[in-house]
């Protein structure tokens with residue numbers, strides 16, 4: 001399968017000598033579910049941001065959905081991100097005063113593609129018939145389902161998820177991970193997910209561990225207990 005995402009020798013430095021990423025190379029194939037883990041400050045969010053065109057590497061290259069993005073100008077880059085990338089965040093990032101359907105139509109109103117219908121994506125996340133409900137009335141788990149529906153509606157090349165279950169109880173979090181898993185298995189969606197939770201990472205196909213801005217492990221995902229053991233090793 002084709003690589004939908006390829007980082008080559010990506011480094012990202014910040015002022016005052018902080019190096020968040022050092023020579024990270026990582027290729028992700030269409031239909032993979034990748035979990036990115038590592039201790040706090042190891043560079044997970046920076047990696048996700050550079051891969052998802054939210055940030056630019058200091059050096060190295062990023063190929064996303066068939067285009068080199070590291071030197072694209074701001075306008076085209078924003079459109080590329082809008083058209084090709086879906087995001088799911090810990091904090092949902094929905095507009096709570098709007099209805100479910102209005103939230104789902106937002107990407108389209110901002111000029112983005114809408115490759116699926118509102119009813120179809122709501123059914124896919126287990127919320128059929130909720131179009132008219134204000135998001136402010138929904139539970140955290142329901143909001144995260146809406147956020148996944150919003151990510152799916154544009155038919156993105158990659159969904160980037162940053163701690164998608166961080167604000168949810170384990171049972172609800174498991175349901176959210178099950179939805180991402182099903183999107184990968186049934187629809188061939190590609191997911192790159194940052195998480196601190198070995199139980200969440202265990203839903204993925206591939207585990208990438210970062211330590212001080214470098215990839216130290218890139219392997220088929222083992223079970224949650226083995227993931228926890230690997231994490232202890234990189235934190236040591």
Ligand SMILES: Nc1ncnc2c1ncn2[C@@H]1O[C@H](COP(=O)(O)OP(=O)(O)OP(=O)(O)O)[C@@H](O)[C@H]1O
Pocket residue numbers: 014015018019020038039040041042043044045046047
């Ligand atoms: N905008 C920024 N300006 C300066 N330093 C930054 C910035 N973003 C990240 N850093 C630094 O880069 C390093 C990696 O940060 P990053 O947020 O990628 O880590 P992380 O693994 O996602 O951590 P956490 O698990 O705590 O979210 C840290 O030392 C952080 O302080």
